[in-house]
Amino acid sequence: MAYQNLLSEVKENILYVTINREKALNALNKDTLAELADVIAFAAKTDEVRGVILTGAGEKAFVAGADIKEFSDYSGQQGQELAKHGHDLVFNAIENSPKPFIAAINGFALGGGLELAMACHMRIASDNAKLGLPEVTLGLIPGYGGTQRLTQLVGKGKAIEMITTASMITAVDAEKIGLVNYVVPQMDLISKAQEILNVIKQRAPLAVAAAIKSVVASLNETDGYVVEIEEFGKCFETEDFKEGVSAFVEKRRATFIGK
Structure with missing residues (x-):
């Protein structure tokens, strides 16, 4: 699995996927989404893979959002197609994967980045992480499942507050409202995800x-x-x-x- 925007490796039945666009704060562009679609499909069909840890390169960002420049001049129809394509091949594909996905949120998880984390089955955040859906500041709404999955995780009132104010919240506050499972020091982020998957690996x-x-x-x-x-x-x-x-x-x- 050789990618331009991802690092991927299987070790001891765990697939490690790192979005490797650190200079762009690991923003999701078309190429990155296409590579994510490929690695998600690989995980689903590969018996060796018993679980997946998804994270971002560096210590600043998990994924700081989508690459806005790519769709700044889209029509309404193009916007719908963009959202549907992402839903089908990446976000819904993660949620519907038979392999457990853990998002290791190592910094900013904003917009499409938070939507990516919410598509995963579990979320662990480093104590410096900040999370939010700022789309209304661009005249948009979340388009990769954010309105649905945030509501499922934290309830209608808190979801509407977060989406309509576009405010970021800390990792500690995210844990309080059920948006993340655990908050740990950044140096312990991957090991905590491994700890959970190593237990799951013992199950059928x-x-x-x-x-x-x-x-x-x-x-x-x-x-x-x-x-x-x-x-x-x-x-x-x-x-x-x-x-x-x-x-x-x-x-x-x-x-x-x-x-």
Whole structure:
């Protein structure tokens, strides 16, 4: 996986993805989004990958937003196409991935950057991070799921406040309202994400994927309970279920193979 705007590496079943545009505060341009789409698809289809840590290069920014110059002269139709393309290939693709994604927010997460972090299944922020959706200062609204996912995470009132004021909040305040899972010193950011994924790696991969699908369905489906029931039933057909039950009865640690 050789990219121009990303660094990617699989180590011990974890895929590390770093948006590597430090001079541009890791802003999302078309090329970066295309590379993200590719690496997200790779993660989903590669058995070796059991989880993903997504972060930004340097200590200033996770992603400071989208590259505004690229769409400054777009028509309304072009704007809709831009949003739909990003939703389908990047933001929704992360949320719907069978592999858990953790955003390691190492600085500013603004606009499309916060939307990218919110698409991930979990978020860990360094104590210097600042988060916000400043789109209304440009005469826009969040277009990569920000109005929906922020509301899901923090509730309607706080979401409307953050979006309409365009105010940034600190990592500590983000944790208080449920926008991030943990706040840690920057030097501990990746190790905290590793700690969580190393626990998940011990669990049955197909069950983890089914759990993610069911939780996401609780927000996006007409009846998430139906999805949960279906996924629960499918788990009974897996070799991992048989191994998990045997290990429980035999009082030993299960060895899951993802089948």
